[in-house]
Amino acid sequence: MTDNYPSTTEKHLENYLETDKPEEACGVFGIYAPEEDVTKLTYFGLYALQHRGQESAGIATFQDDRVYIHKGMGLVSQVFNESILQQLTG
DSSP states (O other), rough: TTTOSSSSSEGGGGGGGGTTOOSOOOOOOOOTTTTTTHHHHHHHHHHHHHHHHOEEEEEEEETTEEEEEEEEOOOOHOOOOOOOOHOOOO
């Protein structure tokens, strides 16, 4: 993991702009699974999609009115570890 995005962040949903959207060359994985560990399911989904864009990876989870985000440069296995995945509640 690089220092470009050193930690997991928490933001209120109203702080997002309408213009903040995925770019052309990215793989996007979404999941809705109440009562499941969506963070780990998302991690494995991104791992399967990483051939679509190997420059960076990120996960955003949503709970109540908060969005939890972690992103970084590199492969999925380089950007995330168990500690980071546990911080992404939702």
